[in-house]
Amino acid sequence: MTLSTAQRVAGVLRDRIEGGGLPPGTRLSEEALGRDLGVSRNTLREAFRLLVHESLVVHRLNRGVFVRVVDAADVTDIYRVRTALECAGVRAAAGAGRPLREAVTAAVDEGERAAAGGDWQEVGSADLRFHRALAALSGSPRIDAAMDRLLAELRLAFHAMPSARRFHEPFLARNRAFVRLLEDGEYATAERELTTYLDDALKLILGALREREEENT
Amino acid sequence: MTLSTAQRVAGVLRDRIEGGGLPPGTRLSEEALGRDLGVSRNTLREAFRLLVHESLVVHRLNRGVFVRVVDAADVTDIYRVRTALECAGVRAAAGAGRPLREAVTAAVDEGERAAAGGDWQEVGSADLRFHRALAALSGSPRIDAAMDRLLAELRLAFHAMPSARRFHEPFLARNRAFVRLLEDGEYATAERELTTYLDDALKLILGALREREEENT
DNA sequence: TATTGAGAATTGTTGAACAATATCTTAGCC
DNA sequence: GGCTAAGATATTGTTCAACAATTCTCAATA
Known part of the structure; x- marks a missing residue:
């Protein structure tokens, strides 16, 4: 034991x-x-x-x-921290080791494969792995642990999302494009794109939370 | 009770x-x-x-x-996370409310006052408050909590520092210069300066840890 | 010297008792 | 009837002592 x-x-x-x-x-x-x-x-x-x-x-x-009840303020705050940690990862990407960089690409690959197979649950998991791999580029155990906690909290909020497909589908192409920016060393552009990316995702979740709120009234 | x-x-x-x-x-x-x-x-x-x-x-x-034993790897990692969080604060500075911005300046003021009075213990406390206020510019409760935990860990490592004065004195001027950059809206410059600032501080602590290590051999 | 195994020392887990607090019930009042 | 307040009930908070499980110690052995 x-x-x-x-x-x-x-x-x-x-x-x-x-x-x-x-x-x-x-x-x-x-x-x-x-x-x-x-x-x-x-x-x-x-x-x-x-x-x-x-x-x-x-x-x-x-x-x-x-x-735990994760409300709109929580989700907003979680995305603030995610933005900080994932952007830090992008800025560390140039100096990160090969395995860390490959983990990012691998997660995007797996997401696309899952989408082709229609397994949108798995697309969601791959997306979380993608973002965790992004933060992990920093090579920091504490950032990894913090990211795990954040994503666990976020999963609680995802219960409110009506359709995994509608939420994740638009981001498949953005993930792929983002990885390309990283591979090309366009770190500044990648960071800007990541910021708007996370902002868009946040808005989608907040919208879903608001809808669920109105239903329960 | x-x-x-x-x-x-x-x-x-x-x-x-x-x-x-x-x-x-x-x-x-x-x-x-x-x-x-x-x-x-x-x-x-x-x-x-x-x-x-x-x-x-x-x-x-x-x-x-x-x-808890805080070793060189821990201190290095703590500074990685600090850099991520404090830089996030700087980038949020433009949109931060007045009280948050004033807290940064106030901490630097208090540090200078304490130095003038020769209270180097208090200079150290004010420095911690300064960095916490910097991270707090994000307006994120989770970042605040994470920062508090990091600084508590760091205090354990500070036991190895031989002289509070020798460690903190050089940073008084840098803190003041840094606040000026923030007030002038020179955020990009401020972020670069903060990165090298934290890197320098890390090197000082690692040096002190190494010396203590050699003593105990 | 390295290994192993019994015994000692230490931590892990449990159930119970009592205290403090919150929640529910009910009686009395307007 | 609706509301308030006092009391009853249920739940959590704290502490304890005993037993189970694990790790550590150290001598005996090969």
Whole structure:
């Protein structure tokens, strides 16, 4: 057993949350969950702390933990940080090692292959890998970890997106064009394009969030 | 009782660590510390969790918690992330609100005042506030939080710096010049200067770390 | 010297008890 | 009827001691 009980429990909860089994806003009762998963309240609370650190749940004093609700302000902020980290990656691209640069191209390739096969779920995953690879060009473990946390948060918001295809399809060509800019060493242009790219994506998500908001009124 | 026992214990440990009473690498025995502080192991473990979240200690499964050792690779990485975040702040400076911009200037003012009074400890604090204010120009809560964690980590490495004055004095003028660039709207120049600024600071710290390393051989 | 295995030391997990806080219920009032 | 306030109930927060699981120590052995 190389994983502690708390880590295993956190993994189970993470899967349930990301799989939609525990929708945003759900309260996680210590007693009920502990009985369900067969662990003590103490261990469960330890698992909660791990998930709090991943921003998947929030902890309100004397009220318990709730599945994180990612609102428009959160998404906007996440995109601010993404822009900072991914732009830093682009600026480090020239000095980055070959494996790091190839990871970027590979993710774009995989996205196109998935699109050809009609697997839009996988197109989404490849897109996240693409952006993570972009930030990873910095060669910084802390940036990698921060990026993972950000994308995990973002996945919570993606539950609101009606169609993976409508959201991802327009970006396939932009990803390809962007990679070409990197390969040609057009870093300044690439950075500008990336900024507007992320801004466009943000607007799409905010639009979807607003629509869902109006539905629930 | 507005502070839990665990929080008090964490405070005691934090003081001991930052005061040098518990040098980096020290293992914090649950039983010995618990007896020493008069709390149960469980409470002590809760305190440990708080400190882990602050990056002051690390937790290794089945081995216990150790006072964090910040090595050259860590410092290098921290400066990579700082560069990304502070540069993002500079690029957002034009659109940032007045209070955010004034906070940058205020920190530089306070640094100069402290230097005039010979309080080099306070010069160091003001310098940290200056860089935090720089990153805060982005107006992003997540960037603010990340910056706080980074600077807390960095404080651990500063224990290796022999003289606060020798380290901070040369940067007083650079801080002032940098603020002037911001006020004049010379953002591109400011960003370039900031990059070399952080690079120079990194080299100084790495040099001090190397010297301390050689002493301990 | 390197290895191995039993025992010691240490951390991981649990369940319980009690305290503090929040939520729900209900009785009384306007 | 609707509203407020007091009390009852449920939930989380904190601490403890005991037991399980893991790692470490160190002598015995090849």
